[in-house]
Amino acid sequence: MTQSNLQTMGQQFGRRSWAEPWKIKMVEPLRLISREEREKALIEAGYNTFLLKSEDVYIDLLTDSGTGAMSDRQWAGMMLGDEAYAGSRNFYNFEAAVQTYYGYKYILPTHQGRGAEHLISLAAIKRGQYVPGNMYFTTTRLHQELAGGIFVDMIIDEAHDPQRPYPFKGNIDLDKLETLIKREGAENIAYVSLAGTVNMAGGQPVSMANVKALRELSDRYGIKVFLDATRMVENAFFIQEREDGYAGKSIAEILKEFCSYTDGAWMSAKKDNLVNIGGWLAVNDWTLFEELRNLVVVFEGLHTYGGLAGRDMEAMAIGIAESVQDDHVRARVGQVRYLGELLTVWGSPIVQPVGGHAVFLDARRFYPQLRQDQFPAQTLAAEMYLDSGIRSMERGIASAGRDPKTGDHYYPRLELTRLTIPRRVYTQAHMDVVAESVRAVYDAREQTRGLKMVYEPKYLRFFQARFERL
Numbered sequence: 001m002t003q004s005n006l007q008t009m010g011q012q013f014g015r016r017s018w019a020e021p022w023k024i025k026m027v028e029p030l031r032l033i034s035r036e037e038r039e040k041a042l043i044e045a046g047y048n049t050f051l052l053k054s055e056d057v058y059i060d061l062l063t064d065s066g067t068g069a070m071s072d073r074q075w076a077g078m079m080l081g082d083e084a085y086a087g088s089r090n091f092y093n094f095e096a097a098v099q100t101y102y103g104y105k106y107i108l109p110t111h112q113g114r115g116a117e118h119l120i121s122l123a124a125i126k127r128g129q130y131v132p133g134n135m136y137f138t139t140t141r142l143h144q145e146l147a148g149g150i151f152v153d154m155i156i157d158e159a160h161d162p163q164r165p166y167p168f169k170g171n172i173d174l175d176k177l178e179t180l181i182k183r184e185g186a187e188n189i190a191y192v193s194l195a196g197t198v199n200m201a202g203g204q205p206v207s208m209a210n211v212k213a214l215r216e217l218s219d220r221y222g223i224k225v226f227l228d229a230t231r232m233v234e235n236a237f238f239i240q241e242r243e244d245g246y247a248g249k250s251i252a253e254i255l256k257e258f259c260s261y262t263d264g265a266w267m268s269a270k271k272d273n274l275v276n277i278g279g280w281l282a283v284n285d286w287t288l289f290e291e292l293r294n295l296v297v298v299f300e301g302l303h304t305y306g307g308l309a310g311r312d313m314e315a316m317a318i319g320i321a322e323s324v325q326d327d328h329v330r331a332r333v334g335q336v337r338y339l340g341e342l343l344t345v346w347g348s349p350i351v352q353p354v355g356g357h358a359v360f361l362d363a364r365r366f367y368p369q370l371r372q373d374q375f376p377a378q379t380l381a382a383e384m385y386l387d388s389g390i391r392s393m394e395r396g397i398a399s400a401g402r403d404p405k406t407g408d409h410y411y412p413r414l415e416l417t418r419l420t421i422p423r424r425v426y427t428q429a430h431m432d433v434v435a436e437s438v439r440a441v442y443d444a445r446e447q448t449r450g451l452k453m454v455y456e457p458k459y460l461r462f463f464q465a466r467f468e469r470l
């Protein structure tokens with residue numbers, strides 16, 4: 001490319017450029033340690049990116065959970081914390097925000113998403129009941145299993161194929177679901193566990209048509225539908241972009257309509273809601289709420305703080321309102337897509353279409369020489385760190401864990417390494433650095449050896465497992 005045909009990103013895509021709807025007020029320095037230091041840090045961390053010290057990481061794409069930048073308004077809200085044990089004014093602001101934007105009636109705060117998953121699983125699952133869902137999520141499935149439920153994956157087949165460019169790969173396969181209901185009986189289904197933008201599938205959305213049809217099917221059998229609303233705002237963006245009849249509707253309108261087809265939701269507010277800590281649980285049924293409100297005091301805290309400080313609830317109330325602004329969501333998903341588009345054009349294997357919160361590298365296609373039990377995605381995360389100090393996360397066989405019945409590994413079809421983009425934190429130049437690192441690691445793929453697991457905790461093993469090079 002000569003200087004005269006140098007183009008901005010917008011020009012390359014034949015459109016006028018747009019930019020983030022904010023400017024930066026405070027900065028946090030980054031540090032890149034040397035290759036030798038990274039080798040040492042990785043060995044000390046047992047080749048597990050969860051065990052690296054944050055100080056040893058350059059660009060941190062481990063997760064978008066609690067890693068976003070709060071706005072000046074949210075920080076101002078932190079100063080308005082009413083730290084009363086009971087009835088904090090911040091609780092009422094937070095409660096009103098969830099009611100206004102998500103539309104549910106009864107709301108409880110929890111310390112984060114899994115606190116809410118714990119409570120809903122205890123209250124709504126009877127031992128031996130099935131919990132159909134659109135692909136598993138690690139903590140969600142574990143809480144369902146600990147409560148005696150049996151998770152069954154009901155996502156459409158397209159979701160398991162990283163190369164299928166289907167617009168709503170998060171959809172539930174309603175025929176599969178009805179077959180399960182008929183086979184097991186509606187009384188043996190605890191509820192349908194529906195997630196907006198399915199994390200493990202690559203951040204893939206559910207269509208409005210699918211949730212509407214799910215509502216009809218569930219009503220016919222008297223089954224409840226609970227929503228994992230963690231990244232539902234991002235799901236609303238994809239509906240606006242891809243589904244007939246929604247282009248003219250706002251994210252806020254789409255979000256509320258989608259939630260209206262469900263009976264309640266749990267939330268990790270550390271994602272969409274733009275806070276560093278927090279979660280919530282919301283239902284429309286008073287009797288169920290009473291039980292949950294009782295359980296929350298056992299495991300989280302009083303029902304007007306749920307394990308959070310008053311200031312955290314204030315930041316969450318403000319974050320909820322900010323999170324549904326159309327220009328915010330466009331910039332957020334747009335940044336993820338920018339990274340995805342670079343990698344697509346360069347031929348690096350990633351999950352298509354690019355999802356809402358992360359670009360997922362397809363580790364099987366990076367390392368066809370590795371068997372799945374040689375942990376290709378864990379290996380790829382380690383290689384990314386060695387190459388550039390960029391931290392990513394394994395989402396393959398290590399994350400999937402073991403079948404509680406047989407004790408054998410689950411072998412998920414997707415063996416992915418997630419480059420997760422925190423909200424409002426990194427710039428386009430950071431994305432360029434990340435993309436170049438993926439390319440360098442891909443170029444060196446043939447020389448790469450796999451890993452073996454040498455330490456394996458019982459629950460959610462991927463967080464603390466240790467590996468060695470083969």
Ligand code: P61
Nearest residue numbers: 063064065112113114137138139199228230268
């Ligand atoms: C993440 F490696 N996600 O994506 P909590 N539902 C959904 C989530 O994405 C989610 C929770 C519920 C994280 C953090 C994390 O295997 C892992 O607030 C769709 O984290 O308790 C969390 O919400 C739970 C990372 C969780 C993991 C589990 O990075």
